[in-house]
Amino acid sequence: MSAQQGEGNAGLVTRLLAAAVDAIAVVIATAGLYLGATGIRFFWSPLRFQWPQPGPWTSTLTLMAVAAAYLTVAWATTGRSYGATLLGVRVLARSRRRLGWIRALLRAITCVLVPIGLLWTAISPARRSWHDILVGTVVVYDRYRDRGEHAMTPERTTFPMRHRSR
Amino acid sequence: MIGAGAAVVGLAATLATPVLSRAADLVGRGVGVVIRHVSDDAVSDLAERGAQVRAEVERLARELVGWMVPPVVDAAVAEMNLTQLVARHVDIDFLAALLDVDAVVARADLDAVIARVDIAAVLDRVDLNTIIDRLDLDAIVGSVDLDAVAAKIDLEAIVKRVDPDAVIARVDVDATLARLDLAAIARQVIDEIDLPEILRQSTGAVSSEAVREIRDESMLADEALARFVDRVLRRRRAASP
Numbered sequence: 284m285s286a287q288q289g290e291g292n293a294g295l296v297t298r299l300l301a302a303a304v305d306a307i308a309v310v311i312a313t314a315g316l317y318l319g320a321t322g323i324r325f326f327w328s329p330l331r332f333q334w335p336q337p338g339p340w341t342s343t344l345t346l347m348a349v350a351a352a353y354l355t356v357a358w359a360t361t362g363r364s365y366g367a368t369l370l371g372v373r374v375l376a377r378s379r380r381r382l383g384w385i386r387a388l389l390r391a392i393t394c395v396l397v398p399i400g401l402l403w404t405a406i407s408p409a410r411r412s413w414h415d416i417l418v419g420t421v422v423v424y425d426r427y428r429d430r431g432e433h434a435m436t437p438e439r440t441t442f443p444m445r446h447r448s449r
Numbered sequence: 450m451i452g453a454g455a456a457v458v459g460l461a462a463t464l465a466t467p468v469l470s471r472a473a474d475l476v477g478r479g480v481g482v483v484i485r486h487v488s489d490d491a492v493s494d495l496a497e498r499g500a501q502v503r504a505e506v507e508r509l510a511r512e513l514v515g516w517m518v519p520p521v522v523d524a525a526v527a528e529m530n531l532t533q534l535v536a537r538h539v540d541i542d543f544l545a546a547l548l549d550v551d552a553v554v555a556r557a558d559l560d561a562v563i564a565r566v567d568i569a570a571v572l573d574r575v576d577l578n579t580i581i582d583r584l585d586l587d588a589i590v591g592s593v594d595l596d597a598v599a600a601k602i603d604l605e606a607i608v609k610r611v612d613p614d615a616v617i618a619r620v621d622v623d624a625t626l627a628r629l630d631l632a633a634i635a636r637q638v639i640d641e642i643d644l645p646e647i648l649r650q651s652t653g654a655v656s657s658e659a660v661r662e663i664r665d666e667s668m669l670a671d672e673a674l675a676r677f678v679d680r681v682l683r684r685r686r687a688a689s690p
Binding site: 293294295296297300369370371405406408410424426 | 660663664667668670671672674675678682684
């Protein structure tokens with residue numbers, strides 16, 4: 284098996300960076316969730332209010348649940364989490380089609396439970412992690428599809444004016 | 450008839466000539482006798498009286514002429530049509546050619562003439578509207594070479610003479626600003642400019658540069674890592690196209 288098979292699939296560095304960005308996003312989202320829940324609690328009973336102090340297990344499980352939910356939605360809808368968008372990669376089925384909800388959920392759960400499986404990407408000639416092999420997915424470079432889909436297009440240099448009918 | 454008249458006159462002359470010459474001789478002798486026997490004083494008196502009479506006669510003649518001539522001339526002029534006479538008999542073109550108009554103009558005291566003219570009265574009589582109606586302004590403007598006129602104007606000199614401070618001092622800026630609906634203008638400008646799109650574009654352009662950089666670098670790092678792993682694992686790597 285030659286390394287040529289992995290051509291077009293994203294390598295370990297890119298995927299680690301994307302995962303790091305996603306991890307930060309998940310932490311921020313969880314913190315937001317925590318503050319939101321705390322706020323509701325305060326409004327519910329302000330006199331007996333105390334800052335909630337969840338234990339390590341609760342915190343870890345919450346983080347994992349948020350991450351799984353976030354990744355499931357991202358992969359099932361666009362194939363891209365925020366980190367994947369930033370790094371220009373996309374998670375697809377091996378048939379190069381978008382993942383279904385079930386496959387996205389399975390992949391998210393495996394990623395959250397066994398994140399170390401990502402390192403297999405460096406060894407795998409096809410640049411696939413354990414999660415990819417388990418669920419039947421690939422992570423591809425998809426940066427060129429960005430043009431025209433997002434505002435990150437430096438070609439547009441004209442001064443934007445509203446076009447209104449007078 | 451005329452020949453008969455002439456014969457009668459000739460006969461009378463022939464008959465009268467001896468008689469007349471005799472009479473003249475007698476008168477001459479008489480005058481000589483008188484002159485010899487009259488004293489010098491008497492002659493002087495006579496001469497003086499003669500002079501007086503002559504002067505009186507001259508005066509009377511002058512009065513007579515002064516009294517007679519004007520009515521006669523008036524009557525004569527009334528009888529004649531002088532204009533027609535002049536037109537018929539005088540070569541006016543020739544006379545005009547003889548005139549030295551420049552000399553006439555040079556002699557004329559135009560200032561005095563102008564001073565005598567009542568310009569206000571003249572202007573009162575002029576109907577400017579009628580004159581303006583008759584003017585073909587387009588044709589006049591069309592015939593003016595505006596470029597040449599503009600080229601002749603020394604704008605620099607004119608502008609140098611203008612005192613901007615004085616001009617600005619006369620401008621009532623507050624009144625001008627009060628008349629402007631600045632809020633409406635500002636609203637219109639802001640409405641015209643799609644500010645969110647500008648922000649999106651500018652931040653998008655900057656961030657897209659950074660993002661492209663990160664993606665390029667990470668891709669290169671992926672490649673480098675893959676080569677390293679292949680070398681460690683002694684994996685054969687296909688040649689790059």
